[in-house]
Amino acid sequence: MTLEIQTPEAAQSTSTLPQLEQEQEFNWRHCWYPVAFVQDLPKNRPYSFCLYDEPFVFFTNQEGKLTCLTDRCPHRAAKLSDGQIIDGKIECLYHGWQFGSEGECLHIPQLPADAKIPVNSCVQSFTVSEHQGIVWVWPGEPQAANEEYIPTLAALDKPGFVHTDFMLDLPYDQTYFVENVMDPAHVSVSHHGTRGGGNRKNAKPLDMEVLESSKALIRGRWRQTEKPDDVWKHIDLFAPNLVLNTAEFKDRGWSFGLALYSIPLGKGRCRLLARGYRNFFTWTAKLKPRWLEHWNTNKILEQDLPIIVGQQAQIERLGESLKDLYLPLKTSDVFVIEYRKWLDKFGQSLPFYQGYSTSSHTGDKDGCNNQSALSDRFSRHTQICSSCNRAYQTTNRLKQVSVGVAIALFSLAIVTDSFEMQIAAVSASLGAVALAVIAQIVKTKFERSYKRH
Structure with a gap:
């Protein structure tokens, strides 16, 4: 499924989504879900994730192919992701049972040599695809999986475009992220x-138009009301997990896009995979390392974080429909209401959702009001981003080495009888302390979230 950048004049979809439209009801298992960027996956250990609170695990088999299984050993329900990869097989760390890429049990250490492996010792496997640097999983029947329906950003295959990738776990439901x-x-x-x-x-009335709304997508465009000659910006939802923002500036030949993929990890948890791309100022993409660019991206997402967490907690505490709680404006909230009404029509099959008039939510109503999650950038981003994790580990080592050097130099200044040596050692020690302080400040950027106050 190729997604083209929309021009201001375009009012119809340039892509087709026959798979979703052919089904009479929306089936959340018959969809591709983005899990992680390929560059952020570990090469030599299992990788766990959830989809609607169901546990899954990735590992690489002997042929180098990525495999997905249910993250549960059939022996005693231990998590396979806590195990290890041995010769392309995933081994449960509890008793050493080993499984292949199709979920078949290949080895049970405690089983006698002449005994057959039980037929019910297998683990369910799922279809995986790597596409444009993103790993996708199909949670439904393998025979129904069709890679043609994985969203493809046409611009990424064109010359002259650059893109940046960012991943973040968020402590609220996916529907609130999409909203x-x-x-x-x-x-x-x-x-x-x-x-x-x-x-x-620029907080002013907006012209907002819904160009198309169906089971497969919602397509809209907007611009400031007082600027009728302004370029239309497009916001398209490709159900259920991609929001694509695009704009074209024809007079300059500039194109911009922001693809926001999301996956519902579970109740009160979702993951964002953001990919921004453009064909202008491309040289700036080489100036900043990926981890440094992520500092600003984290800040932008964290500005909304406490607002949305508080919003969801309030709505769930009150227990009323959004139709009764919201006071929407036609000049600001058209797409939000269209999406919530889409959930009313097609969200009934989802394990949980919040529509405009209907909802299906279970669990602790205060579960999202977790203040520690709001301040923990390390768990939400640094741990799952390969670039930031490497930079964090390097910074941490630099801090430790600097502290050690500072202590050693200060000790040298104490024991030496040479005044010149004392001055040099103390000066160098202060320099090492300064470097340790800088390293700590940088380290904090990877650990703590942005706060307005």
Whole structure:
């Protein structure tokens, strides 16, 4: 499924989604879900994740192919992701049972040599695909999986485009994330003064049009009401997990896109895979390392974080429909309401959802109001981002070495009888202390979330 950048004049979809439209009801298992960027997956150990609270595990088999299994050993229900990979097989760390890429049990150490492996000792396997640098999983029947329906960004295959990737786990439901990124009106206020964010002066009425709404997608465009000659910006939802923001500036030949993939990890948890791409100022992409660019991206997402967590907690505490709670405006909330109504129509098959008039939510209503999760950038991003994790480990080692050097030099200054040596040792020790302080400041950037106050 190829997604083309929309021009301001375009009012119809340039891509087709026959798979979703052919089914009479929306089936969440008959969809591809983005799990992680290929560059962020570990090469030599299992990788665990959840989809609607169901546990899965990735590992690489002997042929180098990525495999997905249910993350549960059939022996005593231990997590396979806590195990290890041996010769292309995943081994449960509890009793050493080993499984192949199809989920078949290949070895049970405690079984007598002449005994057959039980037929019910296998683990369910799932279809995996690597596409444009993203790993996708199909949670339904393997025979129904069709890689043609994985969203493809046509711009990434064109010359002259660059892109940046970012991944973040969020402590709220996926539907609240989709609502947030289909709301252009909040950017001017919530992200005021942030690079790549907005400006409060631009918080004004918007012209918003829904161009198409179906089971497969919602397509819309918007611009400021007082600027009728402005370029239309497009927001398209490709159900159930891709929101694509695009804009074209024809007079300059510029094209911009922001693909926001999301996966519902579970109740009160989702993951964002963000991919921004453009064909202008491409030289700037080489100036910053990926981990440094992520500092600003984290800040933008964390500006919304406490707002959305609080929003979901309030809604679940009140237990009323959004139709009764929301006071939507036609000049700011059109896409948000269209999406929530889409959930009313097609969300009944989802394990949990929040539509406009209907919902299906279970669990602790205060479960999302977790203050520790709000401040923990390390768990939400650094641990799952290969670039930031490497930079964090390097910074941590630099801090430890600097502290050790500072102590050694200061000790030398104490024991030496040479005044010149004392001065040199103390000066060098202070330099090492300064380097350790800088390393600690940088290290904190990987650990703690941005706070407004």
